[in-house]
Amino acid sequence: MERSLIERTAAEIARGVNRGEHSAAEAVDAALARVGDVEERVGAFLTVLSDDARNRACAIDERVRAGERLPLAGVPLAVKDNMCVTGTRTTCGSRILERWTAPYTATAVRRLEDAGAIVIGKTNLDEFAMGSSCENSALGVTRNPYDLSRVPGGSSGGSAAAVAGYEAAIGVGSDTGGSIREPGAFCNVIGFKPTYGRVSRYGLIAFASSLDQIGPLTRTVEDAALVYDAMAGYDPMDSTSIDRPVEPTAKGLLESLSGLKVGIVRQFDTRELGDDVDEVYDRAYHDLEALGAELHDVSLPTADYGLATYYLIAPAECSSNLARFDGVRYGSRVEAADVQAMYENTRAAGFGPEVKRRILIGTYALSSGYYDAYYVRAQKARTLIARDFEAAFAEVDLIACPAASSPAFTFNAKSDPYSMYMMDYYTIPMSLAGLPALSVPCGWVTPPGGALPLPMGLQFAAPLFSEKLLLGAAHAYESATKHALKHKPEVGARG
Amino acid sequence: MSSEKIDVRYVAKLARIALTDEEVERFGAQLGDLLEHVNALGALDTSAVPATAQVVESRNVERPDTVVPCLSRETVMAQAPQRQGAFFRVPRIIAEG
Amino acid sequence: MADVTLTRYQAVIGIECHVELKTLTKMFCGCPNEFGGEPNSKVCPVCLGMPGALPAANGEAIEHVVRAGLAFGAEIPAFSKFDRKNYFYPDMPKNYQISQYDMPLTLGGEVKFWREDGSMSACRLVRIHLEEDTGKSTHAGSGDGRIAGSAYSLVDFNRAGVPLMECVSEPEIHSAEDAVAYLESLRRTLLALGVSDVKMEEGSLRCDANVSIRPAGSTELGTKTEIKNMNSFRSVHRAIENEIARQIEVLESGGRIVQETRGWDEVNGVTHSMRSKELAHDYRYFPDPDLVPVEFSRETLESIRGSLPELPWRRFERLTGQYGVEPKQATQLVDNVALAEYFERVVAASRHPQQAKNLVLGDLSRLANETQIPVAESKVTPEALAELIALIEAKTINSKIAKDVLQRLWENGGSPKSIVESEGLAQTSDPAAVEKFVDDVLAANEKVVADYRAGKTNVAGFLVGQIMKASRGKADPALVNELLRKKLG
């Protein structure tokens, strides 16, 4: 049965456009129509770029007619609103940037556009990417398409929801401590964070520079690979992007796991997630074995310190990165009699509580007298965590573990900041070590009191620069299990 | 590792964020809680461990000294919260009195 | 202040310089590094600190600092990195400055400098590091452009992100004169290296002085003050003198020096306290995660070292030592590299530094001044000048003819030898020929001769002049004198 344009994968849309079976304009129109249908309930977007998207689609169609073949021809793309797109409002979900228009385009987005993708809108996020539910956005509420009473995860919740709700074929987000993988898990999509430095950060509004990494949110692993292949590679505008060849990943994805050694982290096993959740992961590990993988116990003795390490390093960097929002050159401003008061009032009104908390803790951790005790010690702990992974990867090819501490939760369920931070318990260690990691749908649970089954995500992590292996393994697992296809989102899909 | 109480007002001054008394209370308590969790790092022996500032080691990434076009002045000034001619305008830098 | 009071104290001065580097582009973006221009016209997302923009280091600027370090004999550590210095200020786009904290590009070294009397001294350096400049604020509403009392400020970010080298000296300068001599030498060196224009009036050289005093003979450091706002070497001199005097007065009247920043008031010739109620500084330095460390191989350093020009202090030493050039003239030569090189080529070709000095700094420099053509670009080649010196030294021509020949060389170039030959300007040293001129003049001036013999010996000069005139200037003046004295008895 022919599936509707919105249900097709990026690979299918690009193939259709390149072969002239349908136009980019039709693909974009279909996506925009879907946005019109469901956005009121989902709220994935902060800005929808209908006119720009239609114009760009026509341009792509012309290029294709002229004989060009583009890997993402006509693919509707949802961009997290912390990435700059020329002439477009770019807010970071913050009051302070509510009316800021970017004068340039982020390298990663530009590369996707060059590959034929069409930005249809900018998606909601936790303010400045700080959060795990999108509830910290000052500018909108995003709901989980699989259960509208629940959060989509965060901070890239808008992009995850847009893709899960069939509003866009692909999305991009940024992951600092799990901000792609966790919403991926919550929304039944692939959330993939490449090796730190693989994708240029130029034009990504920084949260924590040494951790931030852009990555895809897609409905299939193949699409994630296509997006990665288009984005990855050295950018002279980002000195921390890595200048070494990128191995393309989309062609020849693995179909089996035979011979692969997969590590199960002993320390993670002791954590109680609840019986039904534990059961999903046990079954997932069992499935890996059934697909030919050899399971090994691995030890990450310092992984338990990940959260503490992260909550010093990330706020320290953010306290400095966000200093530029001061009401002088751009952004909102609260007038006052002198500059100090103007700064203080502007930032008090412009930032939400979570952003303020992190700026304060980071400022404290860097301040005179505390720098060595907090910041430097965290950097040393980071070394130990990276070494643990190195030792583990001497034994195994991949590590498998949960992508989040629970399935999607209801709004306002995590009012205590630390309980929210705990959501990223499994994703933070990989971020600290810079490793490529992704979340792939691995099953469903219906929580007590919940009416709808909720998706769960299995996280795979691989050694630095092992994207090809990582995506390959995820693809083999995905094709064999097809968990993502077992339920449709609550907002439905037009058939 | 220290577990003393954070002087939230001082830190907020450094960070240039005005806080209400209620916020000083609330953030003070929350930051204290977080610090307690973070203090767990004290259990790690890091005396002989080098610090990691960047996880992927690279060196000498340099840009050639060649000029690229600037932004147009209108693009730059269009977003100024307050401008005077071609300048950004800010209130007095040193407080009065 | 009585001199006796002054001698009871020793001043201790350290100098901190910020020098804008001469590059085509800014430190971390491709905007042009140029002075002036319409406000906010030389900016981009990077140097304006726009959301999402990232710095990319200018390799040329890094090399400039290393060149300076090597010239001053500094150590270039194998590993260096950029750090963020965090503080809020309206002309700082990111509210942190990318700078270097604990691992600067260069460590140690020294600046050799010389005084007016030609004596050499040196001041050691703590470090040189690389950072980015801030934008510029103009303070309005206070009447005098000062920040205190201003109603608002206007900010231009054209200068934001310009590469800046910060050069910190040890506190081992002991007088205002030496402070200026140090700065002069630093300026000359950076100019010679081609790393900066070092113009105080354009702000490409800015300096602060840390000043303290202590009882003469003491080795402990007194409490220092930091003087800012000095915008010429003259004001550096005045400000330091003034501050030393102020500190002595405070101590003499039983007071204590307060550690503070003091601004130099050029108009009233005093320093004044700049203490404000601002927050205590806590810069929260940490490694900039947007940039990667810098490492130097021995080969890179050697190749930079090999490309260094001769340093001004070394040239000064050679000029005064080897060639006996006066300190003032040597300084002139150091400041005019082309002229100095010209001079040295003349010396090398003529092996006669004294004549070379007289001709190059005297007649040639005068001609250069009159015609506005630099000596080194004139038609007079160093080889021609050496030839002229040889003709003078061989007494082929006398100094008066030499001046004429030089004038012709200046106008038309060519070889002095052939000018002398073709114009028959060679000196007449044949005793018989000269004697004829002498006899003719004596015969024609009997009255004068009689006067001379009557004791009015000062008329001899008149007679010499007449003889030279008769010989069309070619008679050997020494021979003329000798014969005249003999004949007049």
Ligand SMILES: [Mg+2]
């Ligand atoms: Mg400095």
Ligand SMILES: [Zn+2]
């Ligand atoms: Zn720029």
